[in-house]
Amino acid sequence: GNSVTQMEGPVTLSEEAFLTINCTYTATGYPSLFWYVQYPGEGLQLLLKATKADDKGSNKGFEATYRKETTSFHLEKGSVQVSDSAVYFCALGGGGSGNTPLVFGKGTRLSVIA
Amino acid sequence: KAGVTQTPRYLIKTRGQQVTLSCSPISGHRSVSWYQQTPGQGLQFLFEYFSETQRNKGNFPGRFSGRQFSNSRSEMNVSTLELGDSALYLCASSPSTGNTYEQYFGPGTRLTVT
Numbered sequence: 001g002n003s004v005t006q007m008e009g010p011v012t013l014s015e016e017a018f019l020t021i022n023c024t025y026t027a028t029g030y031p032s033l034f035w036y037v038q039y040p041g042e043g044l045q046l047l048l049k050a051t052k053a054d055d056k057g058s059n060k061g062f063e064a065t066y067r068k069e070t071t072s073f074h075l076e077k078g079s080v081q082v083s084d085s086a087v088y089f090c091a092l093g094g095g096g097s098g099n100t101p102l103v104f105g106k107g108t109r110l111s112v113i114a
Numbered sequence: 115k116a117g118v119t120q121t122p123r124y125l126i127k128t129r130g131q132q133v134t135l136s137c138s139p140i141s142g143h144r145s146v147s148w149y150q151q152t153p154g155q156g157l158q159f160l161f162e163y164f165s166e167t168q169r170n171k172g173n174f175p176g177r178f179s180g181r182q183f184s185n186s187r188s189e190m191n192v193s194t195l196e197l198g199d200s201a202l203y204l205c206a207s208s209p210s211t212g213n214t215y216e217q218y219f220g221p222g223t224r225l226t227v228t
Binding site for chain 2: 043
């Protein structure tokens with residue numbers, strides 16, 4: 001079945017540092033890939049998405065490229081801010097599995113210090 | 115468009131009681147999914163409803179049930195509450211067209227069982 005593996009946290013960075021959170025997946029076919037972010041005390045928010053190979057999703061300075069050859073969808077940001085402190089979830093949907101639920105990674109907690 | 119709303123936001127119940135949580139999806143969305151989030155287990159899928167029918171179900175005991183109404187609003191019920199049911203319960207809705215795996219989350223209901 002479909003699965004998502006993302007790097008374990010927590011990740012602690014200084015403000016303006018470069019961020020990478022790794023995400024790899026297992027799926028048949030061509031799934032859609034997502035990154036969600038959860039700020040303290042809130043639900044998950046869709047951060048960005050990509051629906052086919054080589055697509056780059058981007059939002060709020062975050063980017064991720066759908067790499068089918070390496071089955072990866074790593075999240076990157078060039079310069080993090082304190083306000084980016086949150087938990088980030090990689091997720092996968094579809095991929096030839098019919099109407100199956102969205103599959104989430106375990107989440108990576110990011111703390112950005114000033 | 116208004117986002118996904120969940121009521122109540124916070125709930126305290128006693129072991130053995132039952133509880134009903136409510137979710138109103140984004141207007142036009144017909145799919146509603148429920149998740150349980152705990153520090154130990156992370157984000158776990160409970161079930162998904164589409165057009166009043168349960169389309170997918172996670173690996174939870176029968177004490178957890180749900181339903182969806184003709185206006186797409188959904189409720190989930192937990193009977194005979196246990197201490198381990200303390201969690202953040204998240205509801206998410208998905209569009210009926212376009213990328214149906216794209217989920218939009220509500221703020222969650224924080225359930226505490228004492």
